[in-house]
Amino acid sequence: MMDWFNQIPVEKITEWREHLHKHPELSFKEFETSQFIYDTLSTFPNLELTRPTKTSVVATLVGTAGEGKTIALRADMDALPVQEESEVDFKSENDGVMHACGHDTHVAMLLGAANVLSGMQDKIAGTVKFIFQHAEEQVPGGAQELVDAGVLEGVDQIFGIHIIPRLTAGSLGVVSGYTTTAADGFFLKIQGKGSHASTPELSIDPIVVGSHLVMALQTIVSRNVPAKEMAILSVGEFHSGQAPNIIADTAKLSCSIRTTNEEIRDLMEKRVREVVNQVAATYGATVDLDYVRGYSAVYSTPELAKSAFDSATKVLGKDLVYDSPMLMASEDFSAYTKVVPGCFMFLGGGLEAEGCGYMNHHPKFKVLNEAMVNGTKVEVQIILDLLGSK
Structure with a gap:
């Protein structure tokens, strides 16, 4: 001893x-x-x-x-x-x-x-x-x-x-x-246009926009991050609507992102911003993206x-x-x-x-x-x- x-x-x-x-x-x-x-x-x-x-x-x-x-x-x-x-x-x-x-x-x-x-x-x-x-x-x-x-x-x-x-x-x-890991993420508000579910042609459906965003975001790691690098993107929250027969005006998404390499960390933020803006523009929605950087x-x-x-x-x-x-x-x-x-x-x-x-x-x-x-x-x-x- x-x-x-x-x-x-x-x-x-x-x-x-x-x-x-x-x-x-x-x-x-x-x-x-x-x-x-x-x-x-x-x-x-x-x-x-x-x-x-x-x-x-x-x-x-x-x-x-x-x-x-x-x-x-x-x-x-x-x-x-x-x-x-x-x-x-x-x-x-x-x-x-x-x-x-x-x-x-x-x-x-x-x-x-x-x-x-x-x-x-x-x-x-x-x-x-x-x-x-x-x-x-x-x-x-x-x-x-x-x-x-x-x-x-x-x-x-x-x-x-x-x-x-x-x-x-x-x-x-x-x-x-x-x-x-570095812990980053974002809080996203999608602003669409609501209507009755029987008249979807009058709406910009934020749930549709959000659904496409969830899927598009999943491609960021698989199509942009080299296999030797560590990166995780997980959408953990998706809220919209209050009734089955009403298309809501807004939807909210939140996401957790984990990386180690600082260059990959920057790349993830860049691609998230691009994907969010491009998908929203495709459907005519507007977005408010709060991207939060945590600890390295x-x-x-x-x-x-x-x-x-x-x-x-x-x-x-x-x-x-x-x-x-x-x-x-x-x-x-x-x-x-x-x-x-x-x-x-x-x-x-x-x-x-x-x-x-x-x-x-x-x-x-x-x-x-x-x-x-x-x-x-x-x-x-x-x-x-x-x-x-x-």
Whole structure:
């Protein structure tokens, strides 16, 4: 066992997580959450604390073992507008708000790592930045705000961990290359001309226009995106009409689009706009297209992914560390990896048989407290491997 394992505040990590879980706050409103983090960090030695934005906290640890790189570790802190239905003893006390994505565990794990490493200043050659980020769940996201505030200035590499249920508690998945997808999409209003169903010649039927659009949109990936690239377009919503004998005036469509490559991402938007306008023009309808860009894809630099994999194996053992496939979700950690090399990892939160059968964002989302100590171990070991005095 590593000699610093005994320094991990396991009980405190659980206590911190449960406190945060009881008191969740939404994106950009994490006032009490960030103050709790700040106050907790204030009890650790050798840290310089700053507040880059109103609801974020950065702790900086400058090692005294010599000069070296600056490595950042990041945890997000915001909750979701979800009414909790999970069966835990520390349920949310804020009605309609829940830590349904595990950000409370991310904070607790990183507080644990900061606690351990702040006591090892004389063993670190370089600088560690512990970034406690607000507003991951709401575009444009807290990560971009922190980048704009200069938090990554001087940072050489950045690492992050996200907890996922339905995976062995404490296991760690590492992706090399694209780690998440970009999440874009659109909201479309088709303006036609209504009439009675018995006089369709007097109408511009928005349902007909929308139906042709749904089919035409499906050809964008198959006819424009090279087979080697990843792209998904899914129309998830189509609403029009209120009665079988009335042709409505309007129809509404919404769509989700996933890509990784930024050039393909731009191509998808370009082709969506072209297809929407051309189909509408064919039928004489007008359209109001609200195309929304979400977060870019997270890219884990292969060299850093290997380094993280090796560090995790040292502290968890080879049976708990694995090469993970890309996650088809999105994450604003991408704002960091567009600026500096980084690696984003996935921590198992527990199996379905252990009550962890509901995925992130579900009202019954649940992960096990005992998984968190492994996240802390990995974060500490990454720093020791990259900045530890030789």
